[in-house]
Amino acid sequence: MTTRNESDPTNQSANRTKANRDNNRRLNKSAKEVLALWKQVPAKRVVKGDIKNNIDYYEYDTDIPITQVSEIINRNLDTDLDSRPFNWYFDEYTERAWRSGTIQENAWVTVLLSGTALAVIPTETLFLSPTYTVSLELLQDGSYLLIKNLANTTTSQIMQVIQSGIASGLSRSAIARKIVERFEVSKSAAARIANTEINRDYNNARMGAIDAYNENGIKLGVMHISALIATTRANHARRHGRVYTTQAQRRWWASGANRINCHCSTRGAVINNKNEVVDKKMQNKVRARGREFFKK
Numbered sequence: 001m002t003t004r005n006e007s008d009p010t011n012q013s014a015n016r017t018k019a020n021r022d023n024n025r026r027l028n029k030s031a032k033e034v035l036a037l038w039k040q041v042p043a044k045r046v047v048k049g050d051i052k053n054n055i056d057y058y059e060y061d062t063d064i065p066i067t068q069v070s071e072i073i074n075r076n077l078d079t080d081l082d083s084r085p086f087n088w089y090f091d092e093y094t095e096r097a098w099r100s101g102t103i104q105e106n107a108w109v110t111v112l113l114s115g116t117a118l119a120v121i122p123t124e125t126l127f128l129s130p131t132y133t134v135s136l137e138l139l140q141d142g143s144y145l146l147i148k149n150l151a152n153t154t155t156s157q158i159m160q161v162i163q164s165g166i167a168s169g170l171s172r173s174a175i176a177r178k179i180v181e182r183f184e185v186s187k188s189a190a191a192r193i194a195n196t197e198i199n200r201d202y203n204n205a206r207m208g209a210i211d212a213y214n215e216n217g218i219k220l221g222v223m224h225i226s227a228l229i230a231t232t233r234a235n236h237a238r239r240h241g242r243v244y245t246t247q248a249q250r251r252w253w254a255s256g257a258n259r260i261n262c263h264c265s266t267r268g269a270v271i272n273n274k275n276e277v278v279d280k281k282m283q284n285k286v287r288a289r290g291r292e293f294f295k296k
C-alpha cells in the first residue's frame, strides 16, 4: 500500500512547490523588467509651494506603453498565443499530477481487488486510453486560460498603478514600490491557480481510473478523503469517509468555490448495487477520524 501524508491527501505538495517556484520566478523576472523600463522614464521634481510645508511633486513626460508591459509579462509566462503552445511550461506540473493520480489510484484499486476474481487494468492501458489523453489535454487548456488571464489582469493592474502614481505626482521610487507590491498580489493569485489546478488534475486522474473500472463492469465508487487540517472547510470535512459516484463527486467539486485551494482527495471503494460501501468496517474507521476533526 502506498504511504500517504494524511494532511495532504493528494500527495502533491512537492509538485505544487515546484510549480509555485516556477511561477514566482517568471513573475519576479517580469517585475524586474518592468522596473528597468520604469527607471528610464524621465521625471522632473517640482517643489510645490505651500504655506505650511513644501511638498515634492514629480512630473513625468510619459508613462510606459501598455504594449511593452504586456509583452514582458506574456513572454515570461509564455502566454502570447490564444491557445496553449506546444510544450508550455506549466504542462509539466499538470501532467505529473495526472500521472501520479493514475498510478496511485490503480495501486489502491489493486489492493481493493486482491483476493477477488476481478481483474486489475494495467496502468499503461489506462494511460493509453483515448478518454485519458483527451481529458488531460482539456485540463491543460483550462490551466493555460487561467494563467493567460492572470497575465492580462497583471498587465492592466500594473498600468493602473503607474498611471495613478503619475497622476498623484509620486516619486519614482514610490511608484517602483507600488509596482513590486502589485506583482506580489499576482504571485499569490498564481499560487491559488497552481495549487487548485494541480490538486484538481490529480483528483480527476484518480476518478478517471475509477470510471475505467466502472466501464469494465467493476462497481467502484469514490470515498472522499479530506485533509482535516486547520484550513479545511466544515462542509469538506463532513464528507470524509463518505462514498459517492464519480459523477456526484465531480458535480460537488464543480459547484461554488469547492475547488479553490481544496486539499481533499478521493480513493476507490467497492460498492454494492445500492451504491453502499461493501467494507463497512473500513468506512466506519475513516468516518470516526472525520468526526474527531469537529471535536477539536
Ligand SMILES: [Zn+2]
Pocket: 226, 233, 236, 262, 263, 264
Ligand atoms: Zn476540500
